[in-house]
Amino acid sequence: MNEHFLLFDVGGTDIKAGLADSNGEILQVLREPTRKVAPEDSAEVLVSQLQQLGTRLQDRAGAAAASAGLIVCGLVDADEGIGIFSANLGWRNAPLKAMTSTALGLPVGFGHDVSLAARAELELGxxxxxxxxxxxxxxxxxxxxxxxxxxxxxxxxxxxxxxxxxxxxxxxxxxxxxxxxxxxxxxxxxxxxxxxxxxxxxxxxxxxxxxxxxxxxxxxxxxxxxxxxxxxxxxxxxxxxxxxxxxxxxxxxxxxxxxxxxxxxxxxxxxxxxxxxxxxxxxxAHLGADAGLQGALILAREASGVQAGQAS
Amino acid sequence: MNEHFLLFDVGGTDIKAGLADSNGEILQVLREPTRKVAPEDSAEVLVSQLQQLGTRLQDRAGAAAASAGLIVCGLVDADEGIGIFSANLGWRNAPLKAMTSTALGLPVGFGHDVSLAARAELELGxxxxxxxxxxxxxxxxxxxxxxxxxxxxxxxxxxxxxxxxxxxxxxxxxxxxxxxxxxxxxxxxxxxxxxxxxxxxxxxxxxxxxxxxxxxxxxxxxxxxxxxxxxxxxxxxxxxxxxxxxxxxxxxxxxxxxxxxxxxxxxxxxxxxxxxxxxxxxxxAHLGADAGLQGALILAREASGVQAGQAS
Missing domain, CATH: 3.30.420.40 (ATPase, nucleotide binding domain)
Structure with missing residues (x-):
């Protein structure tokens, strides 16, 4: 099986989006500024931006992703899938996990950017x-x-x-x-x-x-x-x-x-x-600037139910 | 079933020992100074003191305990059952849980005094x-x-x-x-x-x-x-x-x-x-000075539950 995973690292300034294969290789990375809009629109605009990035990545690679991993800045309730607050981007209590899952039509693993970069550093670095x-x-x-x-x-x-x-x-x-x-x-x-x-x-x-x-x-x-x-x-x-x-x-x-x-x-x-x-x-730290995408990959794997090392 | 539990709260100055019934009622409490001896003898002397206190409590009540809960001051590795260090009492890396279990002939739940008093406060207070x-x-x-x-x-x-x-x-x-x-x-x-x-x-x-x-x-x-x-x-x-x-x-x-x-x-x-x-x-805090014994009771119940499960 050769599953692919969509990865999103949403920061206050930029979004990094990537596509990884089942070996954990990050094949492509796109980076674009996070769109700045009125706070009340921020979650919907973000999700539509993620959807477009996801489509571009899958089209380029000619591959369909099995799941996605999404990490965002600010205060995050990972268990509930909610972006509680982002001072830079404006959302409050936005159900980002469910919204992104609906937009992509994929299971989504969701978490806090720093926490997941840290998890990647401790598990892989x-x-x-x-x-x-x-x-x-x-x-x-x-x-x-x-x-x-x-x-x-x-x-x-x-x-x-x-x-x-x-x-x-x-x-x-x-x-x-x-x-x-x-x-x-x-x-x-x-x-x-x-x-x-x-x-x-x-x-x-x-x-x-x-x-x-x-x-x-x-x-x-x-x-x-x-x-x-x-x-x-x-x-x-x-x-x-x-x-x-x-x-x-x-x-x-x-x-x-x-x-x-x-x-x-x-x-x-x-x-x-x-x-x-x-x-x-x-x-x-051993991992560099892509620690966030590595963390998103951990979440994407968990969301698809595939553990690292399972290739069967 | 009317199980009884031995409870020990070992502080730098005093030991409080108690016997509780299956309703969680603490029937009797004895208090005596923790014996001060050379550091290298401290763990063995403590355990023999606990054994004597346990015997007195069970004799008085005419009841045999099903398990014991032991909490001690200092640095404690609860998972490993070890008293790492007590500045007041002197032991270093003493396997207090196993020693007490052997001396009493009972399963023993073991932990840190402050942690268990806190657990009692949060669960019962x-x-x-x-x-x-x-x-x-x-x-x-x-x-x-x-x-x-x-x-x-x-x-x-x-x-x-x-x-x-x-x-x-x-x-x-x-x-x-x-x-x-x-x-x-x-x-x-x-x-x-x-x-x-x-x-x-x-x-x-x-x-x-x-x-x-x-x-x-x-x-x-x-x-x-x-x-x-x-x-x-x-x-x-x-x-x-x-x-x-x-x-x-x-x-x-x-x-x-x-x-x-x-x-x-x-x-x-x-x-x-x-x-x-x-x-x-x-x-x-709602619980007073007996929060420690209440915490020891939580451990004693857990220890007897494990035993019961293993015996069936």
Whole structure:
């Protein structure tokens, strides 16, 4: 049997859509901007956009999909198949799973983008040969913002979609956050915050990578911003050590590419915050930008009832 | 059938032992100091103490127990039946479940004292008629120290025994902690910390209750200590809102009896720390000091159920 699967990764800016074969090979990927419309129309417009992408992918490949996997940003109730809220796209309590299934005429597996990217990372990436990590881990994607997924006792926790919002947990020294709270980790510990704080002081429009380069060249302000980010990140990591006690913290996104020196700084700072707590290993994510589509593939397989490795 | 159950709640100071009938009525309770011996002997001495208590309880009642429930303090691996570590009592990686089962000649259900007291509270107390709470809740016992259990997506999380140590998570303004870390919630937010800080300043050896009374009488230092405790507690609660997003936080222990004004202060302070996060209800625990024995009874029933199923 050669089943195909449609994969959709809906972000605030772009939709990535892909078609995978039964071996899990992602044959084609389309990427287009998520259409911006009035909030009350957002779910219907999204689903029609997914339907068109799905048709194009299947037509190109000359293959009919057996099922689809759909992951979306924002607050998600995966069990109920509902997009609770997306600040960027506007829907509220939209039954996205059922709507997409009806539009495509296919069974659809549905979930939260970060959770599924994390599941892919733990099942297929850094956790593939690491049972302890697959059982108890935090996956933290540090880019413009900070997204987090918590794997505890072998299950990704959800709490109705509200779990794992560590980018919006308070840290000492945090600033006002667009979310409405004050002191969020994202305002100090993200790559976006490092770039923004450097710009605010110097007027130089650079990315976090350039701020690291500036530090290496002796720029003391760059060094202090990065030090603040390290302290903020390990403050939150230590909170997680006392609440969910991960065996490892898998770091992805732009900031995770800052190199081994940065990981060593994080480890040293985290160690100072702990006593009897279990020490998490800090691990660089193995999967890159397509972790989301890999996660959608996990859902698509589950929806079709085909497990990885079953080819019969 | 009139089955009886032996119940043991082993704390750092005392052991409470009880015998319950098949209706869940706890017929008798004995309490005696936990024997202090060299760490390497601690597990064997404990088990022999439990055996003697069990014999006395069964002799007095003229009834033979069908199973036992044993809960202990410290770090516990409930699945493996192991007491990982107790700072007060000294054991390390002791197979307490198997040892006690052998000594009593009974099936034994085994777990962590705080986790089981929390389970009892959620199944029989504040959560008995509150499904949302039974599914996603934090139970926080605020006394000399602060003990916490996390119920997430319908399961108490364990992380190999390391989860839920929120008393030892960092808060701004926290002090050096006997655990070895600096800034632990317990050093500011516990009833013990309130009493200690008041004593350090005034030389008056009183409990947290008297510090609340002093505040009511206009004592500004008492007010500032209590305010620090409120801020520290809600800082940690807000962390939990962004990580495990409870529907409710159940407060037990001495400080939970400080009255509705204290709860209102906590609610107000917590609200200031949140934005899109799910708002937890703050709830006073319904079960009192015997929550632990009630939790041991849950385990004892489960242990006897397994046995009955295996025998048929």
């Amino acid at each position: 850094s956790g593939a040969k690491d049972e302890a990590l697959r059982h108890n881990a935090v996956v933290m994607i540090i880019g413009t913002g900070i997204a987090t997924a918590l794997m505890v006792d072998g299950r990704l926790i959800s709490a109705g979609g509200y779990a794992g919002e560590l980018g919006h947990s308070q840290v000492p020294g945090g600033f006002e956050c667009p979310c409405g709270a004050t002191g969020c980790l994202e305002t100090v510990g993200s790559a976006g915050a490092i770039a923004k704080r450097y710009f605010d002081k110097t007027g130089l429009k650079v990315g976090a990578k350039e701020v690291f380069a500036a530090r290496a060249a002796g720029d003391e302000f760059a060094a202090s911003i990065i030090n603040d980010a390290v302290e903020a990140l390990t403050f939150t990591m230590a909170q997680l050590c006392s609440s969910v006690a991960p065996e490892g913290i898998v770091l992805g996104g732009g900031l995770a590419q800052a190199g081994p020196e940065f990981f060593a700084e994080l480890e040293q700072s985290l160690e100072c915050r702990l006593s009897f707590h279990r020490r998490p290993r800090l691990i660089s | 504040s959560g008995a008629k509150d499904e949302a709470l039974r599914h996603n809740a934090v139970v926080m016992i605020i006394g000399t120290g602060i003990a916490t259990a996390l119920m997430v997506d319908g399961r108490l999380i364990s992380a190999g025994g390391y989860a839920g140590e929120l008393g030892h998570s960092q808060v701004p303004g926290g002090f050096e902690c006997p655990c070895g870390a600096t800034g632990c919630l317990e050093t500011v937010g516990s009833a013990g910390a309130i009493a200690k800080r008041y004593f350090d300043k005034t030389g008056l050896k009183v409990g947290a209750k008297e510090v609340f009374a002093a505040r009511a009488a206009g004592d500004e230092f008492a007010a500032s200590i209590i305010n620090d405790a409120v801020e520290a507690l809600t800082f940690t609660m807000a962390q939990l809102c962004s990580s495990v997003a409870p529907e409710g936080i159940v407060l037990g222990g001495g400080l939970a009896q400080a009255g509705p004004e204290f709860f209102a202060e906590l609610e107000q302070s917590l609200e200031c720390r949140l934005s899109f996060h799910r708002r937890p209800r703050l709830i006073s």
